[in-house]
Amino acid sequence: xxxxxxxxxxxxxxxxxxxxxxxxxxxxxxxxxxxxxxxxxxxxxxxxxxxxxxxxxxxxxxxxxxxxxxxxxxxxxxxxxxxxxxxxxxxxxxxxxxxxxxxxxxxxxxxxxxxxxxxxxxxxxxxxxxxxxxxxxxxxxxxxxxxxxxxxxxxxxxxxxxxxxxxxxxxxxxxxxxxxxxxxxxxxxxxxxxxxxxxxxxxxxxxxxxxxxxxxxxxxxx
Amino acid sequence: xxxxxxxxxxxxxxxxxxxxxxxxxxxxxxxxxxxxxxxxxxxxxxxxxxxxxxxxxxxxxxxxxxxxxxxxxxxxxxxx
Numbered sequence: 001x002x003x004x005x006x007x008x009x010x011x012x013x014x015x016x017x018x019x020x021x022x023x024x025x026x027x028x029x030x031x032x033x034x035x036x037x038x039x040x041x042x043x044x045x046x047x048x049x050x051x052x053x054x055x056x057x058x059x060x061x062x063x064x065x066x067x068x069x070x071x072x073x074x075x076x077x078x079x080x081x082x083x084x085x086x087x088x089x090x091x092x093x094x095x096x097x098x099x100x101x102x103x104x105x106x107x108x109x110x111x112x113x114x115x116x117x118x119x120x121x122x123x124x125x126x127x128x129x130x131x132x133x134x135x136x137x138x139x140x141x142x143x144x145x146x147x148x149x150x151x152x153x154x155x156x157x158x159x160x161x162x163x164x165x166x167x168x169x170x171x172x173x174x175x176x177x178x179x180x181x182x183x184x185x186x187x188x189x190x191x192x193x194x195x196x197x198x199x200x201x202x203x204x205x206x207x208x209x210x211x212x213x214x215x216x217x218x219x220x221x222x
Numbered sequence: 223x224x225x226x227x228x229x230x231x232x233x234x235x236x237x238x239x240x241x242x243x244x245x246x247x248x249x250x251x252x253x254x255x256x257x258x259x260x261x262x263x264x265x266x267x268x269x270x271x272x273x274x275x276x277x278x279x280x281x282x283x284x285x286x287x288x289x290x291x292x293x294x295x296x297x298x299x300x301x302x
Binding site for chain 2: 030058059060062066095099102103104106107108109147149150174
């Protein structure tokens with residue numbers, strides 16, 4: 001599997017994500033700087049990392065969403081290349097319009113940084129096929145702007161089409177309907193606030209994030 | 223010329239920041255504050271004759287996230 005991790009000024013989980021991808025797929029991803037205009041040939045998985053791209057100026061993810069590389073990323077996603085956005089990466093995906101809704105300041109206004117229990121709502125997607133439907137897992141979150149909001153019609157559509165991938169089991173940040181991660185309509189773009197790359201090895205405390213990368217590898221390699 | 227862009231949360235969109243400011247005002251003893259909504263003011267210095275349509279496009283493409291925010295443009299014409 002040929003992966004690419006996009007690096008924005010202010011990204012800080014790009015290395016964690018690269019380590020996770022290399023551990024699971026056996027191949028280090030290309031690290032692609034935001035000023036690039038093309039992805040390496042044959043890229044078959046793209047990841048947008050967590051962090052504070054452009055210092056969260058204007059809105060979290062707003063500036064990164066308009067950076068040169070994002071045109072190539074959107075084109076690739078349009079062709080069906082799997083695209084994962086974690087935390088700030090999720091914010092970038094909503095800002096580009098690749099995913100609906102917006103991620104607003106946490107309802108409690110505090111930065112939330114702890115492992116949180118999640119329910120796997122969709123175990124059929126190319127990211128979640130290694131989980132059981134309705135399974136409870138634990139993945140860490142670390143964010144200030146993770147409060148997912150969309151209008152009722154959009155929320156109903158996400159639920160109805162099975163596009164809610166993960167849901168918080170506890171109150172974390174005020175997200176509408178406890179939504180922690182969503183898929184696009186064709187299922188190849190996943191945005192999620194929890195960090196699967198931080199739950200990959202025993203030393204992390206749990207390995208519930210590992211199966212996301214394993215599922216992806218299996219789908220892409222198939 | 224200059225233009226000011228006011229970016230505000232759409233009605234009905236939860237504003238945790240506004241709520242916190244509201245509580246702080248009450249804590250300071252100001253009674254009668256019914257609601258607080260926080261937004262942004264962005265000042266643009268523009269080439270003379272920049273059309274309204276361009277400023278609106280700037281708002282739609284970057285300055286406001288129209289999923290959750292409204293914007294209002296105020297042009298401040300400089301003396302000719």
